[in-house]
Amino acid sequence: MTHHRDLLIVGAGILGLSHAYAAARRGLKVSVFERTATPLGASVRNFGQALVTGQPPGQMLELAKASRDIWGDWSRLAGLQIKRNGSYLFARNETEEHLLEAFCNNRAVEHGYNVALLRGAALRDVYGGQFSHHRAALHGMDDQQLYSREAIPALIDYLRRELGVEFHFSTLARDVEPGRLRSTAGDFTAPQIIVCSGHDYQTLLAEPIAALDPQICRLQMLRAKPLINLNLQHALLTGLSCVHYGAFADLPEAAGVQAQILRDAPHLHEHGIHLLISPTPYGELIIGDSHHYGRDPSPFNAEQVDNWMIELAEQTLGCKVQVVERWQGVYGSRGPGPFSFLRPAPGLSVALMHTGVGMSVGPALAERNIAQLWEQE
The missing domain is CATH 3.50.50.60 (FAD/NAD(P)-binding domain)
Structure with missing residues (x-):
């Protein structure tokens, strides 16, 4: 039939x-x-981050904004649990802070990114000062997070x-x-x-x-428990992401961030590591990720890559974590x-x-x- x-x-x-x-x-x-x-x-296998803030100006930003509305419809119609309170992208040093400041003063205004740069008392108010060891935080207020x-x-x-x-x-x-x-x-x-x-x-x-001529990207990813009562409700990123995401990567100030990574932590560049953290509904955190490209995804993970990501996560969170699960993400790339x-x-x-x-x-x-x-x- x-x-x-x-x-x-x-x-x-x-x-x-x-x-x-x-x-x-x-x-x-x-x-x-x-x-x-x-x-x-x-x-x-992903983080469940539906990001508007990281998208480059033009069609990708407009698609992300329109997709945000559709996710909102799905949340209402299908009962999806979606956190719609945004993301925090932390500047860990002066170079990353300078990039975020330039983004907020120019591109964010010109293209209508819904963001705020938090410093000083405003940063200390985030999670009761849990993240005050950072220089600044970019609050991307249109970003969403769900448990895929x-x-x-x-x-x-x-x-x-x-x-x-x-x-x-x-x-x-x-x-x-x-x-x-x-x-x-x-x-x-x-x-x-x-x-x-x-x-x-x-x-x-x-x-x-x-x-x-597409390729495949393989990522190492983790699920972990924070060893404090963090109750995280936002997606988290760091200035490392600024050299990967189109909203920031072509700004002149991004070259300084990239140069600092190559000088101080070349292994992060070599393995495409830039920290993303997403909370699950169960008090755990999805942590990653690395990026390795090729025609076929290798089945073999490197423990050192996981260790680097855990170290970055603990530095960002200001607490230790306990890993409960590891897996590989994989997606089509480089078309x-x-x-x-x-x-x-x-x-x-x-x-x-x-x-x-x-x-x-x-x-x-x-x-x-x-x-x-x-x-x-």
Whole structure:
């Protein structure tokens, strides 16, 4: 038997689910195919940070702002637990403080970033002075944080229950062609098929994907308990992130931060380490991360990399932590831009992220893609 739908989506990560939502809320009949019994890729291995502040001016910033609104809708409609009180990016030294000050005085004003630079008494008021050993803190007030391991399944449940999206888990999409998808759950037809395959560049539409020359980024990540009653309610970053995130990385002052890292801690640059910390709903912290790039993610973690990240976390938090879990994050990276939306044939598309900000921009990116596809029909 061949099953007919309006839209078929391969992949139940954040991009696949976002496309399913954008289509289903237009009244379209949608089926989603996922090879595992539950999503296990980048969308559940991440920090759950949906950041507006770190995005560069232009389309990425606008997509992040629009995605923030969609996450708000999902929080209300699907009952997702989302912390919407922002993030703190700590300047650990004068060079990082100088960069944050320049960002706030110029780019933040020009492009409408909703931020505040906290110093002195204002910094001492943050968590009762727990972070007053830092020089300053950039409060990104539009940033959000969620627990991906629970948020993604909750979103799936909402899409299935309220919007009628049909899910086929533990199902391999073997082949796609215009109008038809063959899978281990049978054959399906639809006028539109979107492949949201994450970092799987081999199974479907390998030739058009290969033309992008993408790579895979592997990250070492940890879950830990703080050994004080911290009750953290914000995502945390440090000035190390400023040389990675586009909102800061091209500012003249970022060169000084990078030079300081290369001089004082070259191992952080070599392993792409910049500290991110996210609280879970259970009083624990997700800590990371490192970045290693290649065609295939190595299965082997380096204990020294974890030790460096733990050291950074303890310095930032001002307390010791106890590691309770370790894993590898992995995502598609280093394509021709931050994302790609290919259309190799009529009715057949590929949506790929080439950076680790799918949670931050994916919802609005999918809304844009679906609008473009159906406006053409």
